Amino acid sequence: MLSPSKRWRKEQPLHSLTSCVRRVLCSRRHSLWILLVLVLVCIAFQTFVARQARNDKGNEVPQLHFTVNKPQSFSLDSILGNFWSNSAETVSPGLSSSLHSEKEADSHLQNEDFATTPNRFSTKRSYKSTVSKFRHFSSSKFLPSSSIPGKCKEKTHIVFLKTHKTASSTILNILYRFGESRNLTFALPLNKNSQLFYPFYFAPHFVEGVTSHRISEFHIMCNHMRFRKSEVAKVMPRDTFYFSILRNPVSMMESIFIYYKSIPAFHGKRTLDDFFNSSKTHYNASLVNNHYAHNILAFDFGLNNSATFDSPDLEKQVSDAIFAIERDFGLVLISEYFEESMVLLRRSLCWSLEDVASFKLNSRSDRTRRKLSPETADKIKKWNALDWRIYLHFNATFWQKLDTVIGRQQLEEEVSELRALQAELAGVCLKDGGAVEPSKIKDAGLKPFQYGAAVIQGYNLNADMDNRTREMCERLILPELQYTERVFVRQFPEKAPWHKQALNTGQAWPRAKRRFTHLKMPQSALSQHNKPTAP
Ligand SMILES: Nc1ncnc2c1ncn2[C@@H]1O[C@H](COP(=O)(O)OS(=O)(=O)O)[C@@H](OP(=O)(O)O)[C@H]1O
Numbered sequence: 076m077l078s079p080s081k082r083w084r085k086e087q088p089l090h091s092l093t094s095c096v097r098r099v100l101c102s103r104r105h106s107l108w109i110l111l112v113l114v115l116v117c118i119a120f121q122t123f124v125a126r127q128a129r130n131d132k133g134n135e136v137p138q139l140h141f142t143v144n145k146p147q148s149f150s151l152d153s154i155l156g157n158f159w160s161n162s163a164e165t166v167s168p169g170l171s172s173s174l175h176s177e178k179e180a181d182s183h184l185q186n187e188d189f190a191t192t193p194n195r196f197s198t199k200r201s202y203k204s205t206v207s208k209f210r211h212f213s214s215s216k217f218l219p220s221s222s223i224p225g226k227c228k229e230k231t232h233i234v235f236l237k238t239h240k241t242a243s244s245t246i247l248n249i250l251y252r253f254g255e256s257r258n259l260t261f262a263l264p265l266n267k268n269s270q271l272f273y274p275f276y277f278a279p280h281f282v283e284g285v286t287s288h289r290i291s292e293f294h295i296m297c298n299h300m301r302f303r304k305s306e307v308a309k310v311m312p313r314d315t316f317y318f319s320i321l322r323n324p325v326s327m328m329e330s331i332f333i334y335y336k337s338i339p340a341f342h343g344k345r346t347l348d349d350f351f352n353s354s355k356t357h358y359n360a361s362l363v364n365n366h367y368a369h370n371i372l373a374f375d376f377g378l379n380n381s382a383t384f385d386s387p388d389l390e391k392q393v394s395d396a397i398f399a400i401e402r403d404f405g406l407v408l409i410s411e412y413f414e415e416s417m418v419l420l421r422r423s424l425c426w427s428l429e430d431v432a433s434f435k436l437n438s439r440s441d442r443t444r445r446k447l448s449p450e451t452a453d454k455i456k457k458w459n460a461l462d463w464r465i466y467l468h469f470n471a472t473f474w475q476k477l478d479t480v481i482g483r484q485q486l487e488e489e490v491s492e493l494r495a496l497q498a499e500l501a502g503v504c505l506k507d508g509g510a511v512e513p514s515k516i517k518d519a520g521l522k523p524f525q526y527g528a529a530v531i532q533g534y535n536l537n538a539d540m541d542n543r544t545r546e547m548c549e550r551l552i553l554p555e556l557q558y559t560e561r562v563f564v565r566q567f568p569e570k571a572p573w574h575k576q577a578l579n580t581g582q583a584w585p586r587a588k589r590r591f592t593h594l595k596m597p598q599s600a601l602s603q604h605n606k607p608t609a610p
Pocket residue numbers: 191238239240241242243244245326330410411413434435436437438439440
């Protein structure tokens with residue numbers, strides 16, 4: 076008895092191509108051959124795909140081909156040397172590329188006037204291809220970034236502890252642009268505040284949408300807060316990446332002294348020396364907002380900020396603080412090495428270099444900077460002994476990490492690529508190529524918030540841009556308060572009925588720009604009773 080398939084084969088005449096194929100298919104021996112051929116095809120295909128992937132990995136950093144004459148040839152020494160001075164010519168060849176020691180950190184301070192502003196670069200519009208690439212990545216079309224293919228997955232669950240006067244507004248802008256372009260959800264301060272009820276310890280109900288369960292998953296938390304890991308972890312997903320940034324406490328305190336002029340500790344003090352001459356007798360830690368004047372880094376990290384150089388338990392406080400920060404944060408960046416920090420950040424997050432390109436935001440005009448004598452710098456370090464030691468420690472580990480993760484050669488290349496990209500963007504976006512005094516900012520909606528005795532600079536946009544380029548440029552220079560409101564309105568349109576209607580007609584932002592009433596300020600409205608207790 077023949078099997079049905081054999082019978083069928085036998086019954087079919089062999090006169091057409093189709094019947095021939097049928098016969099081949101039905102013969103067991105031929106089926107084996109076909110299977111073999113298919114396996115071979117599969118292996119060949121796999122090999123091809125693997126080779127392609129290997130090629131892609133080799134190009135993990137998008138290769139940007141620039142045609143413009145670079146400001147100078149970029150060696151690591153020159154890059155880092157430039158960091159110390161405004162002019163490339165004054166770079167000292169022997170300058171160490173990192174601040175491993177107290178002495179080196181000091182030498183950096185002498186040259187604090189480093190410039191990372193875009194106007195250091197050529198403003199010729201000749202990087203067109205890169206800019207269009209940048210625009211593509213930064214557009215609101217939720218396009219994927221050119222992250223490192225095959226190696227890692229772009230991180231989108233992020234907490235950034237926004238410390239004070241550390242270039243944190245520039246990083247905030249980077250995070251806002253990244254999140255917006257991918258439609259991510261931000262853990263924003265309740266009721267359109269600009270801060271997560273700083274200086275109180277963070278609590279989940281400070282976040283809009285938490286109590287109402289309006290948001291099921293938060294991606295990014297990045298507004299000022301006083302950090303408390305256990306509470307933040309209640310809001311953010313388990314795989315969240317935590318990072319923050321530190322600045323040399325000496326230049327940081329100089330900046331804070333000018334900006335937070337009205338806090339009780341600084342009130343009536345003409346200079347920081349005046350403050351130090353009276354601080355021993357007059358500094359009152361229990362007065363609202365006086366924490367800005369003392370170990371503010373430790374305070375922001377949620378730690379006890381009361382130590383000075385002569386505290387008997389300083390060493391223990393230092394090691395406890397370092398332990399806590401290392402336990403809770405995957406990465407600690409250094410403001411003085413902003414571009415290097417961005418290279419390390421983008422590696423840690425598996426983002427593209429375009430994702431971390433920025434303009435320097437929230438910078439003071441030179442009119443409101445004060446040069447400090449070495450004696451004053453020394454007083455600051457002693458007064459803020461805890462911050463100073465934290466800074467020294469994380470500056471050292473920052474460079475160790477760079478060496479391990481990237482290596483100096485690759486770092487040098489990425490830093491110069493990033494600078495070139497930023498220079499190109501400045502050429503395309505910025506009128507005059509760089510920051511201007513607030514009085515010279517034409518569009519009131521792009522003016523940064525002014526506070527204390529500081530004069531905070533902003534930018535004017537070039538006039539001749541198409542809409543898409545203008546939108547990209549506007550987001551790069553949008554100050555913190557304006558951007559926070561913009562993100563809030565997009566995320567909670569129902570909280571701003573006038574916005575809801577306007578969003579539909581594309582008119583929301585111009586209207587939002589005109590109404591900035593809430594302040595990014597030390598919350599002087601807080602009563603004494605509400606003052607957070609010392610940890
Ligand atoms: N890219 C980059 N590189 C280096 N330094 C930078 C950068 N962006 C901002 N800044 C400087 O950071 C200071 C403002 O810090 P913040 O934005 O954290 O201030 S705030 O606490 O949010 O008000 C402010 O310092 P001062 O100018 O000394 O006040 C800015 O000039």
